[in-house]
Amino acid sequence: MSDADRLVANLRRVPVRLPKEMEVRQLCRSLSDLLAGESNLLSLQSPQIVCGDIHGQFQDLLHLLDLGGSVGEHSYLFLGDLVDRGKNSVETFLLLAALKVKNPGQVSLLRGNHECRSATRSYGFYEECLAQYGSANVWRMCCRVFDLLPLAAIIDGKIFCVHGGLSPQIQQLDEFHKLDRFHEIPESGCIADLLWSDPHEASGWTASPRGHGQLFGRDVVEEFNRRNGISLICRAHQLAAEGFRWHFGQQLVTIWSAPNYCYRCGNKAAILRLNSVGDYGFFVPIAVGVVAVVAGALIVHYLLNKKSTKPRREPNRTARLRTLVDPNDKYLLPLIEKENLSHDTRRLRFGLPSKQHVLGLPVGQHIHLIATIDNELVIRPYTPISSDEDVGYVDLVVKVYFKDSHPKFPAGGKMTQHLEQLELGDKISFRGPSGRLQYLGNGTFSIKKLRKDPPKHVSAKRVNMIAGGTGITPMLQLAREVLKRSDKDKTELALLFANQSEKDILLRTELDELAQKHPDQFKVWYTVDKAGEAWSYNTGHVNDDMMQQHLYPPDVDTLCLLCGPPPMVNYTCIPGLERLGHRAEQRFSY
Numbered sequence: 001m002s003d004a005d006r007l008v009a010n011l012r013r014v015p016v017r018l019p020k021e022m023e024v025r026q027l028c029r030s031l032s033d034l035l036a037g038e039s040n041l042l043s044l045q046s047p048q049i050v051c052g053d054i055h056g057q058f059q060d061l062l063h064l065l066d067l068g069g070s071v072g073e074h075s076y077l078f079l080g081d082l083v084d085r086g087k088n089s090v091e092t093f094l095l096l097a098a099l100k101v102k103n104p105g106q107v108s109l110l111r112g113n114h115e116c117r118s119a120t121r122s123y124g125f126y127e128e129c130l131a132q133y134g135s136a137n138v139w140r141m142c143c144r145v146f147d148l149l150p151l152a153a154i155i156d157g158k159i160f161c162v163h164g165g166l167s168p169q170i171q172q173l174d175e176f177h178k179l180d181r182f183h184e185i186p187e188s189g190c191i192a193d194l195l196w197s198d199p200h201e202a203s204g205w206t207a208s209p210r211g212h213g214q215l216f217g218r219d220v221v222e223e224f225n226r227r228n229g230i231s232l233i234c235r236a237h238q239l240a241a242e243g244f245r246w247h248f249g250q251q252l253v254t255i256w257s258a259p260n261y262c263y264r265c266g267n268k269a270a271i272l273r274l275n276s277v278g279d280y281g282f283f284v285p286i287a288v289g290v291v292a293v294v295a296g297a298l299i300v301h302y303l304l305n306k307k308s309t310k311p312r313r314e315p316n317r318t319a320r321l322r323t324l325v326d327p328n329d330k331y332l333l334p335l336i337e338k339e340n341l342s343h344d345t346r347r348l349r350f351g352l353p354s355k356q357h358v359l360g361l362p363v364g365q366h367i368h369l370i371a372t373i374d375n376e377l378v379i380r381p382y383t384p385i386s387s388d389e390d391v392g393y394v395d396l397v398v399k400v401y402f403k404d405s406h407p408k409f410p411a412g413g414k415m416t417q418h419l420e421q422l423e424l425g426d427k428i429s430f431r432g433p434s435g436r437l438q439y440l441g442n443g444t445f446s447i448k449k450l451r452k453d454p455p456k457h458v459s460a461k462r463v464n465m466i467a468g469g470t471g472i473t474p475m476l477q478l479a480r481e482v483l484k485r486s487d488k489d490k491t492e493l494a495l496l497f498a499n500q501s502e503k504d505i506l507l508r509t510e511l512d513e514l515a516q517k518h519p520d521q522f523k524v525w526y527t528v529d530k531a532g533e534a535w536s537y538n539t540g541h542v543n544d545d546m547m548q549q550h551l552y553p554p555d556v557d558t559l560c561l562l563c564g565p566p567p568m569v570n571y572t573c574i575p576g577l578e579r580l581g582h583r584a585e586q587r588f589s590y
Contacts, residue, residue: 004030004102011095012062019094021133027094028141030101035109035148041176042108042153050077050161050272052236052255053112056086056124060259060269061095068271072103077153079236079255080112080163080195083142084123085262090132093125093142111149112163112236113195113212116185122452147182151194155274161234166216166224167193168205173228187212198238199247199254201332209330209370209377209431218248225251234272239326243270265325322360323352323394323430330370330429335422336393342503344405347385348396348419350428358388363439363481366474366590367432373418380415381434383473385507387480394430397506399470437561437588439478443491445559447588460559462492464551464582466542466573468564472497472506474590475563479511483518493522494551498542498568500529525550542568544576554581563590 007027010017019027049068054061068074082096083089100107113119120126120139129139152162154173169190170176179190186192196213200206203217221233233252238245240256247254259269323331337349352359361367366383386395400420401413422428436448438455443463446455465475475495482491499505505526515524527538527546538546552558560582562569569589577587 002102003027004098007098008095008102011091011098016058016091018090018132021137024094024133024138025141027097027101028145031097031145032148034100034104035145035150036182038150039177040151040179040181041173042110042150043157044075044077044108044153044155046156046274046276048075048077048155048274050079050234050255050274052079052257052270053081053239054078054083054086054092055081055114055258055261056083056089056092056128057258058086058088058091058095060257061092064257064269064271068273071099072106075106075108077108077155077161078110079161079234080110080149081114081236082109082112083125084114084120086124086258087263088128089120089125090128090138097145108153109149110153110161110163111146111151111181111185111195113185115146115149117143117146118184147184149181151179151181151191152176156276158229158231159234159274160225160228160230160232162194163235164193164195164213164237165197165199165235166214166220166233167197168214169193171224171227196237199252206372207377209379209429210328218251221248221251238329239265239267240270241267241322241325243268244272261326266322267325321354321357323357324360324367324432327431327433330431332427333394333430334425334427336424338422338424341397341506344400344402345506346398346400346420348398348422349393350396350430352392352394355392358391359384359386359394360388361433363387363477364437364445364474365433365435367430368434369415369419370429370431371415371418373414376414378414378418379431383477385473385476387477389484397470397473399506435590437590439481441481441485442489445588458559459557460491461557462494462552462555462559464547464558464560465493465495466498466547466551466560466562466564466569467495468498468542468568469500469504470506471563471565471590472511473563475561476507476511478561479514479522483514483522486518486521490521492520492552495522495524496527496542496546496550497524498527498564502526502528502531502535504528523550542572542576544579547573547576548580554583554586556586558582558586560587561590562587 003026007019051064068076078096083093096109100109114123126139130136154160167190181191185195193213196208196210198208198215200215200217203219205220206215208215234255236255238254239261240254243256245254255270255272257269257271259267261267333350333352335348336351339347341347361384366381368379368381370379382396384394385397398416398419400416401409402417403412404410405412436451438446440446443460445458447458448455467475479493482489482493511524515522525537527540527542531539560577562573
């Protein structure tokens with residue numbers, strides 16, 4: 001038995017037997033020798049099994065290989081993003097590396113945007129290597145291999161395969177030989193485009209909201225395919241709810257091979273079994289576990305809702321479709337209703353893809369709206385006031401900051417003024433879920449101190465909420481979730497809500513109704529900068545006395561949540577809570 005055979009056998013046994021560091025070093029050397037001799041653009045022949053993102057979901061990779069057939073008898077092309085985000089990136093990459101060394105002509109590995117030092121330091125692979133081997137040596141070895149991975153492949157001279165998408169710097173396939181790929185992925189340029197770019201509804205080229213790569217339209221794909229005699233572009237990089245997604249007629253397909261991505265997205269996965277270049281005119285989506293035919297090609301679906309890939313709790317979503325299936329993707333949603341709540345506050349309702357769709361936003365998290373305004377990409381966070389009890393739409397409450405309405409901000413708010421100008425039917429891009437906090441129910445929160453940190457569970461019997469202005473929206477989101485299940489969820493809530501004036505208090509009617517309906521579980525107190533004679537609450541900025549009188553006292557079972565203008569949160573609320581005895585681990589700022 002060869003070294004590669006032994007490694008494959010050990011990695012596929014139960015329990016997995018990881019190779020020693022010395023064996024990994026030899027494996028990486030052997031793989032490096034193979035990859036260094038491969039071109040930037042691989043030339044492959046059908047039949048091929050084409051696989052999208054794997055992202056360290058090792059058990060799902062094993063199932064994928066079982067579905068596709070044994071390596072050696074079948075040829076596999078992996079489109080990159082082999083590591084990160086999943087729980088077993090080390091096992092995933094080492095198995096694919098060993099399979100490549102064992103079957104160099106039947107396994108082809110392309111580079112994805114996660115096969116680099118910067119991404120793997122942030123999204124899990126680096127920490128896995130440290131945990132498994134006690135040092136960063138294995139991570140460094142693997143990163144040197146990443147630098148050698150080819151950038152793209154062409155099958156039968158007709159099917160172009162790449163991780164991300166196209167680049168304006170590559171018009172002809174023969175231009176690939178000019179690229180120097182043997183280094184870390186650059187921040188911009190041709191290689192970054194190939195690994196980061198995405199298809200887009202708009203024509204031409206646009207800067208990507210990801211911060212790297214490009215967005216490219218139908219016209220770009222049509223011209224690239226015509227110029228190079230391409231019949232189909234296969235790419236990965238974006239989660240597809242059904243495991244695959246056609247774009248621009250059927251000139252380009254996105255393939256995604258990591259089911260239930262991040263163990264919470266609930267998506268299917270797919271592999272493309274390409275028998276020969278054929279007519280891709282018809283796609284027949286049928287039941288999971290059954291083959292779906294594309295004239296001349298085969299897509300194999302599978303769902304892996306196994307005990308080992310248990311999703312996070314997502315209540316009340318039975319038989320409903322989630323809109324936000326990929327936190328890195330964008331979803332264009334149309335404005336379908338617009339209501340004036342005050343002189344400067346609007347309720348905006350956006351339609352979801354169908355009447356069976358919910359937004360798919362965990363309680364405690366938010367979305368980002370993305371728009372190009374005056375040739376500038378603008379991204380702003382918002383927490384919807386609707387929930388996943390609401391089917392077919394999502395509601396936002398937006399306070400419009402008009403031009404010249406505030407002396408410190410004479411230009412006004414770019415995004416809010418853009419939203420004010422939207423007409424019914426106009427669309428804007430949503431992205432999410434985002435956020436470091438998620439409410440799991442019954443007083444349990446999942447909280448990350450920093451965005452890249454692993455989440456920790458925090459339990460609370462009482463929750464203090466301090467909000468300023470539009471910072472009320474995540475507080476209302478939480479209050480609704482707790483109180484609609486008040487028969488089981490006994491978490492007590494206290495809200496201190498600050499505004500400039502009484503007329504500026506957003507969503508007051510609903511807040512007061514909730515407090516009246518649940519007097520033993522939810523209490524609300526207001527303070528405003530300017531008040532009329534009939535005002536019965538506090539006047540002035542939030543201070544220590546207000547927090548002491550109207551919030552729960554410090555305790556190991558008390559959590560404080562803060563959302564509002566940064567000066568209020570950072571210079572008033574946090575120091576005041578500290579003086580009152582609420583420790584840092586018992587506070588969270590949105």
